Amino acid sequence: MKLLNNIILVSTMVLVLLGKAEETKAQKHTFALGDSTFLLDNKPFQIISGEIHYPRVPREAWRQRMQMAKAMGLNTIGTYVFWNLHEPEKNKFDFSGNNDIAEFVRIAKEEGLWVILRPSPYVCAEWEFGGYPYWLQNEKGLVVRSKESQYLKEYETYIKAVGKQLAPLQINHGGNILMVQVENEYGSYSNDKEYLAINKKMFIDAGFDGLLYTCDPEKDLSDGHLPGLLPAINGQDDPAIVKSKIKALNAGKGPFFIAEWYPAWFDWWVTPHHTVPADKYTAKLDAVLKAGMSINMYMFHGGSTRDFMNGANDKDTTPYEPQISSYDYDAPLDEAGNATDKFMQFRAVIQRNLAAGQTLPEVPAAKPSMVIPEIQFQAAVRLADLLSAPTKHEKPLTFEDLNQAYGFVWYRSTLQGGKTGVLKIKALRDYAIIMVNGKRVGTLDRRNAQDSLSLTLPAGKVTLDILVENLGRVNFGPNLLKNKKGITEYVSFAGTEIQNWDMFKFPFTEVQSLKFKSAAQADGTPVLKKGNFNLNQVADTYLDMRKWGKGMVWVNGKNLGRYWEIGPQQTLYLPAEWLKRGKNEIVVLELNKPEQKTLSSLAKPILDSIKNEEK
Known part of the structure; x- marks a missing residue:
């Protein structure tokens, strides 16, 4: 028995030593800034990255998409982290299922890919509210992307929760996260360096103690840059301009990183699908790679924006434009994860720029597709048969007032009929179906600046029903802070405001x-x-x-x-x-x-x- 115990003890010590050896091996990598290039283990390293957003791809398909990335020649994956997914309600966090970003990062490591992490509370990304959770609008006085105290408090809670999941996966802790982005195109929004410095400190306090960087479009590069961090540029691929712009902000040095390089664009309703031929980009990609610059393609693979997570364009000079569910983006990898002609042409460019002796994996065969029986x-x-337990209020309440994030709200009131007039919904957000005594009489659509409908009401008491759909909160621009949904002001008929409303929630979770x-x-x-x-x-x-x-x-x-x-x-x-x-x-x-x-x-x-x- 004593001999057996000694054998067990020795075996245990060997396993512990092997574990420590593996841990040491895993932690041996270093990643740093050189004067003109990134340094991986003190050797020049060119990031060839493509963006993939974990919630836009079924969890079961993450690995397949990453294998396709390797086959095109990518060595890195970029992704945002989405606040409204991970804290859908205040202080209620979710990192499970398709929200398990730590597992996404670990799978990338298993597939031999590095990761560039973009956990800024604001992501844009053609995503609902730019990634912000709806409930921020219920916090009195809160102003996103600012030094306002309530925002910073919620921001800090969120980023610390993200840090617990992901900080241990940074390269300086043995993981595969090379860099972490602070804020996101902040220069397109403002230029408050004190606010950016607060961001940096929050990231470090959350455990992100590796290499931090900022990224902005060329015209906003200076406004969005925090001295001491690496500036990266979006949307510019002329090597001479990239070098000039980054050197001007970085003490005459590099590395030179194009943080968002756009091989095409996204779509919104009733606008033609955006496509750009690959040959418009191949020479530009070749020039960037030959110049030794690093690059992140936005998007390498778009996937799909499911649930209610699409965002919307809305500027004071343009109409409200909600985005579609497909995030195909005319990207190198299509919505289903198959190689396109753009994929093959980009792969050929990357192959030409590999070091001597390096080859790329074979491109996996296209996934099969089918027609299912009718x-x-x-x-x-009927939705009308599901009405129950209304919230009652003198005035119509917004989604936010009702503590409802997405979906639909059914508004009901009663008015005296027997007259003709204009029904007006002041500040409709976003699409409404109007019903009178249970019969459909019309629709109103914010996209088309429709807020009024001429009606002739029958005599007697009339039931007015209005079903309002949230088509997606604005994700970019000056109206980011004007994102409440539903009937956000009032409803009137024939010039008189309608009061006393029943509201029925249809979040369709x-x-x-x-x-x-x-x-x-x-x-x-x-x-x-x-x-x-x-x-x-x-x-x-x-x-x-x-x-x-x-x-x-x-x-x-x-x-x-x-x-x-x-x-x-x-x-x-x-x-x-x-x-x-x-x-x-x-x-x-x-x-x-x-x-x-x-x-x-x-x-x-x-x-x-x-x-x-x-x-």
Whole structure:
């Protein structure tokens, strides 16, 4: 027994020593700034990075997307961290499932990729509220991107929670995070160096004690830079200009990092799909790589903006423009994770610029796609039949007043009929379906600056219903601080303000618990439809929404995003990872064409088909 105990003791000591050796081995890397290049283990290192956002890709597909990145020649992945995902409600944090960013980073390491981390509370990213959680607007006096005390308090709580997840994964702690970005294009917003210094201190206090940097577009580079941090440039790929601009802010030195290099652009509703041929970029990429500069492609792979997470453009000189669900971006890797012609051309450029003897992995075969059998909907329920437990108030309340982040709010009031007049919703945010005595009478759309509708009301007491959809909070520009949703001021009819409202919340955080009926009355009002379909095999597919009007789709409880017949997106990407052999469940929320009864699919997406809008 004594001999056995000694053997166990020796074995344990060997394992401990091996563990420490592995730990030492893992921590051997260093990453620093040279005068003209980055230094990895004291040797020049050129970052060839591409952006992938973990929430825009099913967790089950993260590894496949990273393998594709390696096959194109990338050695690094860039990603934002999204505050509104990780703290959806105040002091309630979520780093699980598709929000498990630490696992995303660890998988990148397993696949031989470095990571550039961008955990600024503000991300832009064509993402709802630029990444800010909606509830910040309920904190009295809070001003985002400022030194206002309440904002800094919430910011600090958030960044420390992120630090607990990710600071241990920095390269100086044995991980694969090379650099961490402080704020995000702040120079496009303001130029307060004291505020930037507070950001830096918060990051360090949260455990981000490695290499920190800032990034800004060329024209805003000086305003967004904090002396002492590496300045990186966005949207400029002329090597001479990049060197000149960065040297001017960095004591005549590099390294030279293009933090956002755009191979194409994003889309919003009723605007043509943005595409740019690869040959417009290959020479520029070649020039940057030959100059020894580092680069991060925004995006390498866009994926999809699911749930209610799309943002919107809104400037004082342009209309409100909510973005579509597809974040294909005409990127090198398409929405489903397959190599495009742009991928192959960029890969050839990177291959030419590799050191002698280096080769790239083979490009994996394209993922299979399929057409699934036509879906018949067996059950339905009118949204009007789901109204219960209203919040009552003299005036209509916003989503924020109701402590509701996303989705829809149904507003109901009663007024005296027997007259004709104009119904006006002051400051509608964003899309409204108007119903009188249960019948649909029209829609109003913020995109088209519509806030009024002429109505003739029947005699007697009239029930007025208004279903309002949050189409996505602004993610960039001067109106970032004007992001409340719903009916944000008042409703009037024939010049008189309507009062005494019932409000019903429809956040649609899930739909599987809803009670459906075998049939629902088709009265033209919004409806939810449920169906099942059986599969013998699984593969990617694209739901063909061209016969439908406007709404959202859930498959097996997963929200696939919004569809809208106005285009340009006419399909919804349904990833194989969210399908299963046998029975699958689908739920569709249809706002404008509740008579639809079947849904088909395609093996390829339709991302560039615009329909004329009905005025």
